[in-house]
């Protein structure tokens with residue numbers, strides 16, 4: 001199936017599941033996003049266009065920065081007078097640098113995106129000692145396996161998509177003496193491979209339990225199977241010869257939309273239950289979004305409006321949104337509460353999640369909420385457009 005067709009089908013499936021959300025069920029496990037000022041403790045080059053950035057976590061906020069392997073943090077900076085928020089996955093094993101009461105340091109990896117505002121600035125502008133606003137860790141790209149003993153976890157990553165998988169692989173291997181991890185990591189050439197040394201160190205540490213396969217699209221490797229683009233025929237051969245789906249308990253996919261979609265479709269075709277396949281996208285399928293500014297709007301006297309009521313930190317507020325403006329709940333809410341949590345504004349990070357208590361919405365995109373969260377009435381407020389005269393959402397539950 002062509003990536004475009006697959007994307008449309010996926011969007012239809014999501015839209016169907018989300019037309020009207022239900023209320024009920026227990027509280028979700030995600031926490032409310034809050035920014036804290038953290039100081040840069042180290043900047044380490046990973047490749048010519050990627051760096052690892054380590055932040056020191058002060059004792060008083062350490063419990064806020066406890067995280068699960070696979071989670072990410074949002075950074076907030078002002079560049080050329082405009083606020084920019086970008087998410088970056090935590091790349092270290094969960095216990096690294098910790099002392100039992102939360103981590104002393106957290107590390108992320110930033111790859112420069114050609115023409116990208118934040119990542120380009122970070123490569124040259126970010127220095128040891130700088131202070132940056134960092135949100136507490138978010139996200140559900142984490143293992144759901146109750147027991148790692150004997151478990152086989154597999155990851156397929158491309159480019160900077162390796163970052164959460166570094167944390168996942170190291171944590172899975174560290175947590176049990178009988179777990180296994182297979183990683184398929186694709187890049188253009190060996191010069192583009194992020195964490196090259198860290199991956200070989202991990203392989204040295206777990207020679208029999210870590211299987212590491214670098215696929216290079218523009219460089220010849222000894223094994224022809226690992227040389228060339230990771231397209232469907234190559235992926236099928238890899239799944240036939242190197243990572244047998246029948247042996248895998250949980251899959252993690254992270255990379256550009258077309259690759260993630262290809263992997264999901266192929267795994268589904270091979271009979272892998274979608275419940276065992278977790279994926280994360282770094283950008284919405286159709287590219288980055290402009291930040292939701294939540295600026296003032298003028299409402300004419302007889303203009304139809306939607307009343308949006310929301311609760312955040314125990315405080316309830318309401319805001320009117322002109323129906324014709326077709327604003328998201330987030331955009332309208334930011335008008336009266338600038339601290340409403342969000343990061344990507346594109347339906348991929350999950351930071352803006354809230355529970356719909358009254359009314360109904362349609363969501364444009366959802367690449368962040370799990371099916372069980374949808375069933376419990378959670379919505380991504382950056383993607384939710386009210387379809388009733390009034391809606392009530394709660395960011396606290």
Ligand SMILES: Cc1cc2nc3c(=O)[nH]c(=O)nc-3n(C[C@H](O)[C@H](O)[C@H](O)COP(=O)(O)OP(=O)(O)OC[C@H]3O[C@@H](n4cnc5c(N)ncnc54)[C@H](O)[C@@H]3O)c2cc1C
Pocket residue numbers: 072086087088089090108109110111112113114115116117118119120139160163164280281282283287288344348349
């Ligand atoms: C959950 C999550 C985790 C992530 N983890 C990581 C990570 O670990 N490491 C990592 O490197 N990145 C990660 N990302 C991606 C990261 O958040 C940024 O999106 C990335 O660094 C690019 O940001 P930027 O400001 O440099 O680029 P942007 O300015 O956002 O631009 C991105 C690209 O789009 C192009 N572009 C910009 N505006 C437009 C437009 N209007 N139309 C068309 N093209 C446009 C730019 O030229 C550039 O190529 C993650 C994202 C998410 C959501």
Ligand code: FES
Pocket residue numbers: 341342343344345346347348349350351352353368380381382383
């Ligand atoms: S802000 Fe990222 S999903 Fe809404």
